[in-house]
Amino acid sequence: MQRIPTFSKGGVHPDDRKVYSRSAAIERLPMPSELIVALSQHLGAPAKALKAKGDTVMKGEKIGEASGFISSDVHSPVSGSIKEIRKVTLANSVQCDAFVIVPDEVQPADPEETVDWQSLDGSELLSSIKDMGIVGMGGATFPAHVKFSIPKDKKVDSFVVNGVECEPYLTADYRIMLEKGEQALEGAMIVAKIVKAERVIVGVEMNKPDCIDHLKEIVKEKGYPIEIVGLKMKYPQGDEKQLLKAILNREIPSGKLPLDVGAVVSNIGTCNAIYEAIVLKKSLYERVISVTGECIANPKNVLAPVGTKMSDLLDFCGGFSKEPEKLISGGPMMGFSFFDTETPMTKGSSGLLALGAQKKYRSTACLNCGRCVAACPIALMPAKLYRYISNGEYEEAMNTSLMDCKECGCCAYVCPAHLPLVHTMKTGKKLGRKKK
Ligand code: SF4
Ligand code: SF4
Structure with a gap:
């Protein structure tokens, strides 16, 4: 029998749970009453604002200019006017300036x-x-x-x-x-x-x-x-x-x-x-996002303008069928938990998940079982890194390839002691970088 290709080291097999939204054809979101278009929707330096409060903007017009080698332009998803420029916190905790845009009633058709x-x-x-x-x-x-x-x-x-x-x-x-x-x-x-x-x-x-x-x-x-x-x-x-x-x-x-x-x-x-x-000369001002999970009334795949508030996406999908325990931007393994449904989606927002009650586990001491090592696709030693970081030994963690960690969550997924391994890796990287 022919072997189905995959990678060799580590990895896990979580239940794919795509059943909620896989049969939902892409639907366009009706125009929201307000968009919050962030100037930091990409890896690298935030874009520089090209517009000011009170300015009018055209759909597809450049409103933010890349401000460094690794940066990207930002475009207006709609024709409308800029109500204000304000600080926002995105789902990934990045804080930046954002244009609050009120769309015109009539929008130009795509060329x-x-x-x-x-x-x-x-x-x-x-x-x-x-x-x-x-x-x-x-x-x-x-x-x-x-x-x-x-x-x-x-x-x-x-x-x-x-x-x-x-x-x-x-x-x-x-x-x-x-x-x-x-x-x-x-x-x-x-x-x-x-x-x-x-x-x-x-x-x-x-x-x-x-x-x-x-x-x-x-x-x-x-x-x-x-x-x-x-x-x-x-x-x-x-x-x-x-x-x-x-x-x-x-x-x-x-x-x-x-x-x-x-x-x-x-x-x-x-x-x-x-x-x-x-081919269509269309700047990146809208994307498809899956609004899904056990607590969404009508899970959908939505084509929405960048800057749409999560609350508008939730309303379009019938709101919550039951009170969610967790809201996540992105996927459950590498996405970001957030609470404020006024948070805007960005160019990188692949999903808005509303998840139900999760089993509660209490963390215990490491059992030295080695499962995290077997699951790590980068062949790191998560238990060892966890120990170093928890003890404040950041240099040792950095010397044990901490920066190679992809924050994929495989180690935490298999850990029978329910240790906060990914969270610890993220903290260790931040503090380790500062110490250097
Ligand atoms: S989060 Fe980091 S340490 Fe854990 S499995 Fe993924 S790459 Fe390995
Ligand atoms: S999987 Fe958890 S309990 Fe097992 S060695 Fe790794 S950190 Fe320790």
Whole structure:
């Protein structure tokens, strides 16, 4: 029997819980009465405000300018006026300035004219991706134009597309593959041209057999030189390291990037956004977000403007069917808990989860069982790192590869002592960096 590809070290198999929203076709959110568009929606320096209180803005207009090498432009999702600029705290605890925009009653239609991307060269395509504010939409929000700028001394042979969506509950990428698969694959071809990759491979986990079949049909019909690879279900396969191991059998050494092993990785939702940016000339001002979980009355996959308040998404999905114990932005393994439903979604918001009562466990002392070591996909020693950090021995933790920790949560997921391992790793990294 043929082995289904996956990564080799560690990983876990949480129940995928995609049943709540997987059959919900993407629906557009009715225009909210107010949007809160943050200037820090990407990894790196916040964008610099280009507008002031009282200014009018056009849909798709640049309102924030990238302020450093790793930064990204921000665009207005609507035509309207800026009511104020205020400080906000995002779901990931980042604090930044945000435009509060009141949309006009009538919004302009999306332009119908399309651009023939084949006639553009790699540097023209790259510059459009920068101008349209494209960032990684799987959650990392790394500016795409930086990722696709390949240094002269590096060569890329493979462009790997992440269609894995291995976090439980989330179905936004699943619906994009089913409903916008043609666009997303064309977006992948655009990226392949920019990075000069000979191979394009899309990895999709086997719990999405309909996506695998659908993407294969598109590839056949369009004649794209793209391979669609079904992967065994295993978390965190969507991480670049694990995905490259699963698909190309390449290991990224500690502190290195996919580029160092001849590959570039990008999310399928990002490929769709790239298609829209290049072909439809649409800046990244809206995205698909899964609003789901046991406590959502009508779970949906919603196409919503960036800056939409979580409360507007919840209302659109019928509110809570029962009182949630936890609200999470993103997936349950790597997402961020938040309380304030006025928090705005950003370019990286893949999910809004309302989860029911969780079993309560009391932490005990470490049992030295070694399960965390077996589960760690990076082959770290979580129990040892936990001990160092808890004792304030940050230097020792840093010398034991703490910075390689992906905060994936596999160690905490399997720990029978219910120790707050990921939380401790995050704190250890922060304090360890300060001590250096
Ligand atoms: S959170 Fe860090 S230490 Fe724990 S399993 Fe993931 S990578 Fe390993
Ligand atoms: S899984 Fe938990 S109890 Fe077991 S060794 Fe790791 S930290 Fe200790």
